[in-house]
Amino acid sequence: MIRSRWRWDIAVMVALGASYFVAAKLGLRLAFVNPSATAVWPPAGIALAALVLLGVRVWPAIFVGALLANLTTAGSVATSLAIAGGNTLEGVVGAYLVTRFAGGLKAFDRAGNVVKFVLAVIVSTAVSATCGVTTLALAGFARWPDYGWIWLTWWLGDAAGDLVVAPALLLWSAAPRASWLARRALEVAALALAITLSALAVFGGYLALSAHNDPVAFLCLPVFLWAAFRFDQRVPATAILILGGIAVWGTLHGTGPFARPSPNESLLLLQAFLAVTAVMTLTLGAAVTERRRAEAELRQLAASDPLTGLANYRQLITVLEAEIKRSQRTGRPFAVVMLDVDALKRINDRHGHLAGSRALCRVAEALRSSCREIDTAGRYGGDEFALILPETEADAAWEVMQRMAERLAGDGEAPAVSVSAGVAVYAREGDTIERLVGAADEALYARKRKGGRHIRPVA
Numbered sequence: 132m133i134r135s136r137w138r139w140d141i142a143v144m145v146a147l148g149a150s151y152f153v154a155a156k157l158g159l160r161l162a163f164v165n166p167s168a169t170a171v172w173p174p175a176g177i178a179l180a181a182l183v184l185l186g187v188r189v190w191p192a193i194f195v196g197a198l199l200a201n202l203t204t205a206g207s208v209a210t211s212l213a214i215a216g217g218n219t220l221e222g223v224v225g226a227y228l229v230t231r232f233a234g235g236l237k238a239f240d241r242a243g244n245v246v247k248f249v250l251a252v253i254v255s256t257a258v259s260a261t262c263g264v265t266t267l268a269l270a271g272f273a274r275w276p277d278y279g280w281i282w283l284t285w286w287l288g289d290a291a292g293d294l295v296v297a298p299a300l301l302l303w304s305a306a307p308r309a310s311w312l313a314r315r316a317l318e319v320a321a322l323a324l325a326i327t328l329s330a331l332a333v334f335g336g337y338l339a340l341s342a343h344n345d346p347v348a349f350l351c352l353p354v355f356l357w358a359a360f361r362f363d364q365r366v367p368a369t370a371i372l373i374l375g376g377i378a379v380w381g382t383l384h385g386t387g388p389f390a391r392p393s394p395n396e397s398l399l400l401l402q403a404f405l406a407v408t409a410v411m412t413l414t415l416g417a418a419v420t421e422r423r424r425a426e427a428e429l430r431q432l433a434a435s436d437p438l439t440g441l442a443n444y445r446q447l448i449t450v451l452e453a454e455i456k457r458s459q460r461t462g463r464p465f466a467v468v469m470l471d472v473d474a475l476k477r478i479n480d481r482h483g484h485l486a487g488s489r490a491l492c493r494v495a496e497a498l499r500s501s502c503r504e505i506d507t508a509g510r511y512g513g514d515e516f517a518l519i520l521p522e523t524e525a526d527a528a529w530e531v532m533q534r535m536a537e538r539l540a541g542d543g544e545a546p547a548v549s550v551s552a553g554v555a556v557y558a559r560e561g562d563t564i565e566r567l568v569g570a571a572d573e574a575l576y577a578r579k580r581k582g583g584r585h586i587r588p589v590a
Contacts, residue, residue, distance in 0.1 A: 176296025
């Protein structure tokens with residue numbers, strides 16, 4: 132088992148180091164102001180995502196990948212070691228800040244966390260830029276008068292890499308399965324097509340305006356609004372990544388709104404646009420996610436009892452109305468069970484109201500574990516509960532109650548709790564909600580008055 136874990140760790144480290152190296156070599160092919168400084172640096176996003184997902188323990192893979200990339204590009208062994216150290220430190224600092232302050236893997240669930248993620252990126256990427264450019268200047272591989280321009284190129288390339296690449300990697304790694312893909316395959320395909328076509332139109336030179344380098348980048352924004360409002364954060368993050376790849380390709384070929392005579396200036400303008408677009412899209416997506424979450428919580432609160440988590444009175448009535456209509460349509464019966472907790476007042480008086488509230492929660496847990504998926508258990512009010520059992524006759528309803536009582540008695544908590552119950556079947560005991568619930572209630576209290584069979588576990 133230990134050997135298998137070591138093999139897995141080594142495989143992960145090798146894959147990470149190789150990915151970093153390949154991405155670094157591709158990025159350094161676009162180094163125009165200095166052989167070691169590029170405005171396109173996807174390895175920063177790879178490193179940040181890996182360190183957040185896997186922990187700081189993978190830093191050697193990043194260091195080795197960065198070292199090999201620099202050794203095979205320019206500079207000396209000493210400068211390559213210093214630059215690789217700065218690249219690694221950037222990732223470690225960024226991962227710490229994201230994990231500590233921005234929620235780690237939940238950095239894109241809330242708008243506030245997205246802002247903190249951006250601040251973490253701004254701070255951490257300044258570390259690598261400062262270490263790298265200072266090293267080059269001290270070693271004579273960069274002129275001091277060019278320090279600011281090289282630093283800006285280095286920093287913006289790393290920051291854009293974090294903002295464009297890392298979110299997609301983090302989001303898909305944290306939740307690789309997308310249950311909505313099959314249900315919304317047509318919309319997903321339409322969105323992917325829209326992203327590709329709009330990116331090609333704006334940056335590929337296929338639109339007359341973009342061919343003349345007119346400022347038409349805003350034409351991409353409606354697609355990102357679509358992605359942010361209709362899908363979870365993985366889709367907007369992926370859309371940004373796709374746009375980034377097409378935009379870099381088009382800009383390097385001299386087309387699109389950011390193409391300039393200087394390739395480095397073109398890429399800096401493009402990276403600034405991509406970074407701002409990523410921040411705005413992810414923040415909007417997080418705000419939409421928060422609103423959906425709040426609406427779901429409100430719907431849950433409106434339909435559930437706050438103490439037990441079961442359906443509340445309003446939800447019980449809604450389900451009863453639906454079951455009556457279904458029974459009238461199909462001719463199949465359903466059972467309603469009314470329960471109340473035996474001697475709850477005595478429990479409150481002897482053990483306190485917290486014990487009484489816990490007794491209600493224990494009853495709710497026993498009900499949940501005894502029901503089918505199609506059944507509805509709810510708190511009718513006070514110490515009374517109701518259970519709606521579709522396509523169930525009285526004998527089967529009593530069997531459910533017996534199971535529930537056994538679970539309740541066997542939960543191992545004190546004080547002991549028991550319940551009494553009454554059953555009514557639609558439409559034999561009642562053909563309206565009032566009559567049906569009244570019949571179940573009457574059966575319940577008839578049993579109590581006679582001191583007859585309460586629901587007890589089988590001896």
